[in-house]
Amino acid sequence: MTEWQPTACILCECNCGIQVLVGADGRSFEKIRGDKLHPASAGYTCNKALQLDHYQNGRTGRLTAPLRRRPDGTFEEIDWDTAISEISERLTRIGDEHGGESIFYYGGGGQGNHLGGSYAPATMAAYGMRYRSSALAQEKTGDFWVGARMAGHPVRADIEHAEVALFVGKNPYQSHGFPRARSVLKEIARDPDRSIIVLDPVRTETAELADYHLQLRPGTDVYLLTAMAAILVREDLLAQDWLAAHADGLDEVLTVLRAVPIEKYCAIADVDLDLVTAATRRIARAESVAALEDLGVQMNRYSTVVSYVEKLVWLLTGNLGKPGTQYAFSGLAAIGHDRGHPADSGPRSPVAGARIVSGLVPCNVISEEILTDHPNRYRAMLVESANPAHSLADSARMREALDALDLVVVIDVAMTETARLADYVLPAPTQFEKYEATFFNFEFPRNVFHLRHPVLPAPAGVLPEPEIHARLVEASGAVTEDDYAPLRAALAESREAFAMAFLGLLADRRKAKLAPVLLYRTLGPTLPDGADAAAMLWAAAYNCARKNPEGVERAGYGTGLEAGERLFEAILTGTHGVVITDDDVDETWKRLRDGRVQLHIPELLAVVATLPEPEPEQEWPYVLAAGERRAFTANTIMRDPVWRKRDGGGALRISTADAQRLGLAAGDRVRVTTRRGSTEVPVEPTDRMRAGHLSLPNGLGLTVLDADGSVLTSGAAPNELTEYDSRDEWVGTPWHKYVPARIDTVDA
Numbered sequence: 001m002t003e004w005q006p007t008a009c010i011l012c013e014c015n016c017g018i019q020v021l022v023g024a025d026g027r028s029f030e031k032i033r034g035d036k037l038h039p040a041s042a043g044y045t046c047n048k049a050l051q052l053d054h055y056q057n058g059r060t061g062r063l064t065a066p067l068r069r070r071p072d073g074t075f076e077e078i079d080w081d082t083a084i085s086e087i088s089e090r091l092t093r094i095g096d097e098h099g100g101e102s103i104f105y106y107g108g109g110g111q112g113n114h115l116g117g118s119y120a121p122a123t124m125a126a127y128g129m130r131y132r133s134s135a136l137a138q139e140k141t142g143d144f145w146v147g148a149r150m151a152g153h154p155v156r157a158d159i160e161h162a163e164v165a166l167f168v169g170k171n172p173y174q175s176h177g178f179p180r181a182r183s184v185l186k187e188i189a190r191d192p193d194r195s196i197i198v199l200d201p202v203r204t205e206t207a208e209l210a211d212y213h214l215q216l217r218p219g220t221d222v223y224l225l226t227a228m229a230a231i232l233v234r235e236d237l238l239a240q241d242w243l244a245a246h247a248d249g250l251d252e253v254l255t256v257l258r259a260v261p262i263e264k265y266c267a268i269a270d271v272d273l274d275l276v277t278a279a280t281r282r283i284a285r286a287e288s289v290a291a292l293e294d295l296g297v298q299m300n301r302y303s304t305v306v307s308y309v310e311k312l313v314w315l316l317t318g319n320l321g322k323p324g325t326q327y328a329f330s331g332l333a334a335i336g337h338d339r340g341h342p343a344d345s346g347p348r349s350p351v352a353g354a355r356i357v358s359g360l361v362p363c364n365v366i367s368e369e370i371l372t373d374h375p376n377r378y379r380a381m382l383v384e385s386a387n388p389a390h391s392l393a394d395s396a397r398m399r400e401a402l403d404a405l406d407l408v409v410v411i412d413v414a415m416t417e418t419a420r421l422a423d424y425v426l427p428a429p430t431q432f433e434k435y436e437a438t439f440f441n442f443e444f445p446r447n448v449f450h451l452r453h454p455v456l457p458a459p460a461g462v463l464p465e466p467e468i469h470a471r472l473v474e475a476s477g478a479v480t481e482d483d484y485a486p487l488r489a490a491l492a493e494s495r496e497a498f499a500m501a502f503l504g505l506l507a508d509r510r511k512a513k514l515a516p517v518l519l520y521r522t523l524g525p526t527l528p529d530g531a532d533a534a535a536m537l538w539a540a541a542y543n544c545a546r547k548n549p550e551g552v553e554r555a556g557y558g559t560g561l562e563a564g565e566r567l568f569e570a571i572l573t574g575t576h577g578v579v580i581t582d583d584d585v586d587e588t589w590k591r592l593r594d595g596r597v598q599l600h601i602p603e604l605l606a607v608v609a610t611l612p613e614p615e616p617e618q619e620w621p622y623v624l625a626a627g628e629r630r631a632f633t634a635n636t637i638m639r640d641p642v643w644r645k646r647d648g649g650g651a652l653r654i655s656t657a658d659a660q661r662l663g664l665a666a667g668d669r670v671r672v673t674t675r676r677g678s679t680e681v682p683v684e685p686t687d688r689m690r691a692g693h694l695s696l697p698n699g700l701g702l703t704v705l706d707a708d709g710s711v712l713t714s715g716a717a718p719n720e721l722t723e724y725d726s727r728d729e730w731v732g733t734p735w736h737k738y739v740p741a742r743i744d745t746v747d748a
Contacts, residue, residue, distance in 0.1 A: 005455035006035050006575045009049035010112030010431050011634040013440040014176045016041035017577055018049050020432075020455055027456065029053035037576040040448040044180040048634050051643040056432055056456070058640025059704040059712075061415030063427035064461040075425070080463065080471070087424055088475035090407050091127045094380045100128015101350065104361075104369070104378040107386030107411075108134055111635045115437045115451075116411075116428070116465025117384060118333070118516060118536045123469045125513035126478035131349065131369075131378070135391065137360035139295055140336065141731045142304035145357045148340030149601050150311060152593025153328045156442045160184050161324040162290035164283055166197045168310050169221060169296025169737070173205035174629040177292055179443060185209055195286075197279050199224060200296060202628075202695065203688040212279040216269040218623040218693050219614070219738045222302040224269040225309040226608055228280045230260035232316050235277075237284035239318030246589075247315065249600025256609045268614065280313075288324025289314050295627075300737040304730040308604040315597060321588040328591035330447050330548040330581040332540040333439035343603045343730065350376035354732050362732025363392050364724050367401040380407040384465065385428075387636055389418040390701065390717060393734040394676060394724040411468055414639060417703065428465050429458035435533040445584065446555070450577030451534055466520050466533045473517045483511065487522040498523065499542070499561060515539065527572065534572055541568035544580060551581030603730075620740030624674065626718035627698035627736050628653070639702050641714035650700035650715025651684035654743075655693065659685035662745065669746040672696075672716075674739050676723045679716040680746055694741060696721075 004019040017038025023030035032050050036043035066083035067075040078086075094103060105124055108117030124132065136144075147154050159165050159178045165188055172181045188194045189209040196210040199221060207213040216224050232238055233254055243250055266273045283289050291314045297306045319325040338358045339346070347356040351374045352365040361369070366388070369378045381402065392398050395417075402408055402421045410422040419425045428434075436452045458464075463471075473479050490501035502519075506512045516536050524532030542564030545552045553559050556579075557566040570578045589595045632644040641648055652672060654664070664670065667682050672694070681696065689695070701717025718736070726735045 004033070006037070007432060007452045007455050008038075008112065008450055008577075009045060009052065010055070011048050011052075011638065012111065012176045013438070014041065014179060014181070015112050015438045015440065015450060016045045016049060016179070017450065018045055018052075020052075022455065028057055035576060038448075038450070039446065039577055039579050040179045040443055042180070044183055046176070046182060047631065051638070054640045054643035055638050056430055058642060059706065060413070060639045061704055063413065063415060063419075063425060064459050065427060067425040069423045083424055083426060084471045084475050087407075087409055088472055091380060092476060094406055095128050098379050101130040102377070102379040103127055103129045104366070104381045105129055105132040105384070106134065106366070106381060106388055107384035108132070109438070110385040110637050112438045113385050113431050113436060114333075114439045115435060115533055115536070116469070118439075119466045119469040119520065120384060122514045122517040123382070123472050125510075126473040126476040129382075131361050132359065133361040133363055133366065135363070135386065136358070137732075138363035138392065138734050139298055141338075141357040141360060141362070142298060142728055142733050143293065143307045144336050144338045145340065145355075145731055146304060146307040146311060146601070146604070147336070148338040150308075150315075150598050151328070152340060153591045154336035155320065155326040155328050155588070156444065157290035157292045157326055158288075158324050158444060159290045159292065162188075162288050163193070163324060164195045164197060164286040164289045166283065166289055166291040166314070167206055168199045168225070168291065168293040168306070169298065169300065170292050170294030171200065171202075171204035171206045171296075171629065172292065173209070174631065175294060177294065195282055197282065201690050201693050212275065212282065214269075214271045214276060214279060215690060216271050217690070218625070219301040220269040221297045221300065221306045222309060222608075223265040223611065224271060224276065225306060225313060226257075226260055226611065227262045227265040227269070227276060228283075229309055229312050229316060230257045230262050230265075231277055231280040232284060232313070233257040234262065235281070235284075237281065238316050242318035243316070246318075246320070247597045247599050249598050252600040252605060253312065253316075256605055259609070265611075283313065284317050286317075288322065289317060289319040290325055291319070296625075296737055299627075299734055301735060302607070303728045303733050303735075305604050305607050308601055309608060312599065315599060320597065321585060323585055326588075327444045327583075327585065328588040329442050329444050330544065330551050330583060330587070331439065331441045332449055332537070332544050332580065335439050350374075355730065357731050362727070363388070364727040364732045364734050366392065367394065367397045367724050370401040370404055371397070379405060380409075381405055382409045382411075383418055383422070384411040387412075387416045387418045389421055390416070390636060390719065393719055393722040393726070393736065395717060395719040396677070397724050411465060413637075416636075426468055427462040428468070429454075429462050430456075432456050433458035434464045435531050437537070441580070445582055446579045447551075447581045447583070448577050449571055449580045451537065451571050451574070453529070453531075453575055464533055466516075466524075466536075470517045470520050473514065479514055479517055479521075483514075483518060484521055487518060491522055491526065495565065496561070499565075502539070531572060537571055538568045541565075541571060548581050548583070548587075551583040551587060554582035554584075555579050617740050620674075620742055622692055622694050622741045622743060624672065624721065624739040624741040625693070625695040625737045626722050626739050628695040630697050633697040633699040636699055636702055638699065639704050641700075641702075641704070641712070647684070647697065648714060649682055650697045652681045652743075653684050653686055653689055653695045655689040655691045656685045656687045657691045659683065662743070664745065671744045671746055672721065672741055673744070674721040674723075674741045677720045679720060681716050694743070
């Protein structure tokens, strides 16, 4: 190919539009640049996207044929018919003996790889599977649950237009989280009328741009945010008129906040009271404040309570439902939605009784659900585009759990750490060899969706995930030609007739659960250029038009059923991405439960009212952040370490003061020990870190084969050091950013 091909980056939730120039060999990405025609990123990209050839063509352990484990632990190639029939037979047998709910589904889309996962519910229905999880359940479910309790709908932050941008445990300069992140941060920093406030123990790149950096002691976010909320009350900085019009439960919250020992909590956080007060006053006097929290607090002590108090800070100052604040977004999928059950109700996992939020079992209880003699334990696991043996807490225990299952099936591109433990491995195309998309569509007011077209042919022997799910469903007998025939007949008449036939099908609950495969096999083959996988987006487009009629109309798609059809056609043909909704700011109030917010969450407010004074752990003098986003780290789909131009070994960052005290220089090796394990790593002394705080990068510790066949592992795998039972009490998110540790020097 000699023309630039539009696609997208797949290394963070933003999925910036990029263009690639394929080399003369027909496989390599000769050049990569930002796509100026993408409606959200508009040509922006960070340094990481430019390295994506290492994902497509690097040393990844690429799979090109189904694999079956032999009794001796090695793998043999088998054909697809054999793989599907054997897997189906074993899943059916396990379901017959123990119930389909004993088969657990994990994944459904690595970063930027969601389209295939939208077909997984059909496979789950075909085999009676009930429980599932994904990486979201070790990151965002506390935020989801709190948001559902307070608003009934997830909200996001309009950072680009905010007077004040508030970042809590987030470094968007590296982790992004909103379009054109680095450019927007620099724009705010240059504007004397705007401000950035950062709560982070590390002086990150974002903190260096900030007007207020509250460099708190690790794990004390709940104390600092509570102090900030209390300052708002003590200094009468509340948006009283706004609260009266839009919020309930204020009196209960005020009763607790009036009793907060502000000075004491600032001392616990080790941040100067005057600085905290100044930052809080800046929030209160701003016309608009947009707040983003991230893994720095969502994988830390009191994570769910922190999500609650952080929201109180911007709600008490009236920063919701107006430009530059928080908004309730539209979209094609219900990412982040939860019913918001009170703590004493709602669905639970079968063994540990863990709270299920947004349909996701907490990742940190998965091993508990397996390593037990409980009759309802999980006995099989289907893993799709995920690597739980590496990415979940306590890797050693997770490996033990996978080994204890009767069946493990992995669908993936490469021979990952999890795939090496599977009974069957089913190979899929890379994200640049198939139609793909992500459902992380949170922009406002103009929300964007990007169906990425393949820019390279897939190798023989691999199947896209929708095809794999369709074959598994058909092998189960849950769908037959008799189910396809009426839909095909209607489709032969017209797309409108097909829509009516499909809507009639949804009245049958059993068939409704199988809808993804029914669409894939009927509508899919009629779509142009082999875009069968996009069939699910037809239903999603209709649903979006039904739920967001004004936004879809403003985006130019008209009204009624025709709007859904026009939106789908735009998605299908919009190779650079398309605007799916154009929302008015008042849409937020229509989407919230009863059009109001609830400030009083009794269970969480009770914790805020009784926060204990933290006690130091003498045996563990350091706090380790196990997994930090850096300039050359990303998610684990970038397996080949060659892509890292700096810090290839994944150095342990340590404060300059601690390094001097221990007599350490850059590159010296130390042993990091936690309650779970230890590892040897080089150190990088830096004045960005507080004394007593350590960090290891994310995305390292992956194993690939070198050209000579030798095994190459770069850096330390953070989850060899984390514990499965070190987790949030409400939703089970892990405390990866607060791992008690010690370090010892290593003799040369």
